[in-house]
Amino acid sequence: MLKRIRIYVVIMAMMTMLCIQNTSVKAEANEAEANWSLVFQDDFNGTSVDTTNWRMYDGPGHVGNGLRKPSAFSVANGILTVTAQMIDGNLVSGGMAHKANYKYGKFEFRVRTDPDQSAATSAVVLTWPESENWPTDGENDIYETHPNVTRSQLGSYVHYGLNGVDKTVSHMRDIDATQWHTVAMEWEPDEIRIYIDGVLDWVTTDTGAIPDVAHHLTIQLDAFKKVMFGSTKMYVDWVKIYQKTQFPDNPTFRVIDDADVNTISYTGTWNHQSDFWFEKRTKSVTDMSGASAEMTFNGPGIAVYTKKMNLGGIFEVFIDGQSEGLVDTYNRSDLYIERVFEKTGLADGEHTIKLVATGDKNSSSTGAYIGFDFFEILYGSPTDNTAPVATAVIKPELPDGKQGWYTQPVEVRLNTINDSSGSAEMLYSFDNGTTWLPYNEPIMIDKDGRFTIQYRAKGKEGNMGEAKTLNVDLDATAPTIAISGINDGDMLNDAGDVTPIITANDGLSGMDGSKTTVTLDTSSLESGTKVPLYKLRLGPHSLTVTASDQAGNKSIRTIRFETSTSMEAIDRLVQRFAEMKLIDSDGIIKDLRSQLASGELAEFANQVKAQSDKHISSEAAGCLLRDAEYLLGGQV
Template sequence: MPRESEKMMSPRARAHVQAFAVAITVLIGLATPALAAFSLVWSDEFDGTSLDTGNWTIDIGDGCPNLCGWGNAELQYYRSQNVAVSGGNLILTARDEAYGGRQFTSGKVHTRGKHAFLYGRMEMRAKIPTGGGMWPAFWMMPQDDVYGGWAASGEIDIMESANGTTTVGGALHYGGTWPANTSTSSSYSLGGANFADAYHVYAVEWEPEQIRWYVDGVLFSTRYSWQWYSDGAPDNPLAPFDQDFYIILNAAVGGYYTGCTDPACVTATLPQQYLIDYVRVYQETSNQAPAVAITSPTAADDPPAGDIVIAATASDPDGSVATVEFYAGATYLGEDTTAPYSFTWTSVADGCYTIVARAIDDQSAFGEDAVEITVGSGCGQAPFHGTPFALPARIEAEDFDLGGEGVAYHDTDPGNNGARYRLAEAVDIQDCSDVGGGYNLGWIYQVEWLEYTVDVPVAGTYTIDVRVASPSLGGTFHLEFAGVDRTGDVTVPPTGNWQAWTTVSTAATLPAGVQVMRFVPTLQGFNLNSFEFASPTATTDLPATGLALHPCRPNPFNPATTISYEVQDPATVDLVVYDVTGKVVRRLISGEAVVAGRHEITWDGRSDEGHAAAAGVYLCRLSAGGDSRTIRMALVK
């Protein structure tokens, strides 16, 4: 249990989430595990005019002499002058100013020695900084290195983002003490929108045998205890994530995660501010959460545009209901403290919305109910996250367009057989055990289809990796863009189980512009998890040069990354990894004859001698027929 649990927050002392600046606001309500009754045990709402030093310590310096650059080749010097509390926010400001031998300054705070926690929901609402070299983070480190130095005692990265901030990531670090450490990570995007444009809620739900990551209530990753370990406790299946961890907030400039370790490559317009509205910690208690149900409107009502009265019933089995809050997606509307509970939502425009009622009891535990409604003429077909997926991107299969049956999808039965995620839709969505967790589509039949609106910024040939699973028979599918089959039938092989996942790859040559991708199963017998589009090969590039080297994935990486390349004709190929001084680190391919087409190879982060390469930026060069291509890669520790 946490060392600090005495500070409680009034149920009414909570910030209100602003609306996204998009025509259609559709977000899944703030999620809570069905069996968990979470109560607030600690928070900082940053409502004062100065940092509460009973909660936080300001980090000072650049990590030197013991950990220069904080172990990540960061370029900033942390100062107290870059930390402020104003306007209901903790503000960490990154500046272009020389200090302490560094070109940049920024802010960092932590709760070590003041507040540490074991298990629970750790949540932050924040607006992050953006631009080349920016690296905002919300993370946790062990209060004590019980199992050894980093990362044998663990690290939990709740949220981190870099550079253009169109994706955010979550990660675990574990294993042995550096350099024998390892990590697993996942990322989440808004389909091309920038996380720096609005406030978002970032959270993990940490339990003994699993950790789940959320953005705005949407689960995007799950890690299980069988996926982590500590060399310091080989017989303890829960280690290292069974100890107290403290919270860290910082806005780094540069570092391996950004791929920028030299001041000259920082292109962000400074100063940049990391605005944190609140940090909250909830934990499971014996107190039972209240029950709440929205009674009006219902999913079948289709109310007209204008004022809409939202009504709900709420009760608490072992206490009393303090308030019922009402949301449109993640946007706070208002609350009612007296039964019967209701709120009048005024001037509602035509569109599709998820309305949420959250009942909070006298011990801060909460329960929720959500209803998806169509107002007036509805929303027609529209991207699920409000904006098209900007390629290259990872598209989760469950994030198909809004619009419903016959518009955004066709499904042969009326219900969601998996009873997960988008409960008002007829598409069958279930929990997924693939790497990263989340959801997948099941019960797929060949007469069905789903559509996704994508934005193709550059015409070219896009490689598409599709995650699929099939117990015995396999199946086939194709992808249409703007009504044209661009892939032909793609074969799904048998994998032995509905949750035994593999990747099948295809390619599509696409014109530039916003267009609708339609997934069409042509032979049933498989589950679908995601589509991942790589950066394109320009349509004029490969025929002219006969050679293409694609960005490695993942990047940054630890411990391994996959490099893919293409040759137009049979060729003799060299593929070599260099450090930034030009020294050869690893010869992945040396004078090997390859056939025409696309090829992949994995670099395990080791040198030709078998030694683990140091964290840093590396160059990978492909050479064939007197021509060459080079990409940059960042190995992180």
């Protein structure tokens, strides 16, 4: 079906200058177009949405207004239609998201939107971050009609996060959005360009706003109210997605990632997974004999990148149907982004590469897995005197402790980002560059200390890259706690005192004094405070000290002890309370000590009761009666 008919009428006598101007614009557009490669196109020629490429929304509507349902979409006569209308008391509309994500690219589509007498909906085509981290990772609203009746304006917005707050740069234009328009966004690291019907309409170069993470395209008819009358529709004729052709003037390579299922054909059982350490954080894994990954390409050379590991198996490479031999991906330790195969000198034209898992392994391997990362199409091999740029990936990505400290072992992996030869040597140093060591496997930092790692890359031609520095501060050891003045397991009579002395030390990140606590049973205690034991209940007690360092490591130490009493201890308490003037009669003191000496504990208790709050303070009386009751077995 011919979906777009363009009629050009040139009135030469009246439009000479305009034609000259348009010719210049077309030349520039054609030159720019040559730098974009089409990677996806949907002409909606079927009878329903192709859900292998699109994910349908099924849930609450925009900011909770109504519902988004797959049933809002229909496909007929080469047109995708989204309808918003009231169904069973709910405003039902729709949205769908392309399943592939792209960091930068050209997104183009042909669209129109009906008027909305309720001013309840806005038609929008946008890119949304793969991470779902909004607004930090941005949002590019390419086409937005706003919830107005006449659809007489279109907006374009670039959302970005500033301290977690949504900010935008935007552009509005007056246009009849009920008519068909071809709209495109060219998104590059330093510029976003919006085109309407082939004419550049708006440019932003605000690099603080332009997203720098992968996004996917979405088509949405969003509800801005909970109710509407009648219905409205959004129509999309076609969608195209392009990627920038790498190195258009002197191309050297192009990466085809394992996740590009539109380019790579898989057979057999493959697990397509996310993995932090792979080139684009995705991997395709199989151990099934006969499972294959196949791709057609144009170029004089091709390379294959996989993970090498102790579970690594063997696969066979075929180019244009001819075997190029077996590749063994075993290695004692994990190696990522490894170039395991390269073929150059191919004739001009189209070629096919196919990887076939054999299900075999060498005797040292513990598995037969193939961890496929990406193909690299090699367009040429010019002498590269550019110094390779070293990169470092640290795991955990951010310090897991406080004040910039790590509290668990740190793994550092080194790589390069512009080594087209794939043969750069990675070097690192722990002594400020005095000694450079070859990087063969991940660097593990598992001992406490402050480490400065310098790293750089040495190119095939001997050209040395700039040294970079990475600082890692690791404190995985909790503070030490020393307690004196009392020992674990002590049995103490309650006539005495204890004075706990607490010392907490940390030899690296230092103590966080605000987090040090001392608790006796349930009460706070200062180090060096004398504790009269008669003030504690008889029985078991615990002294607990908690200390934290600046990195967030915490230590807890507990001393457990018991207090008890005896006739001698009670006699000492009588003397102590007399000295403290808590018993103020010499006669009563003499009688009480005499009763204790003769073992008349019941008479002692009765006299204490009789004199409580008189010649014996209530505090002293309570302690003496408690101890007497303890010895009498609760008979006081």
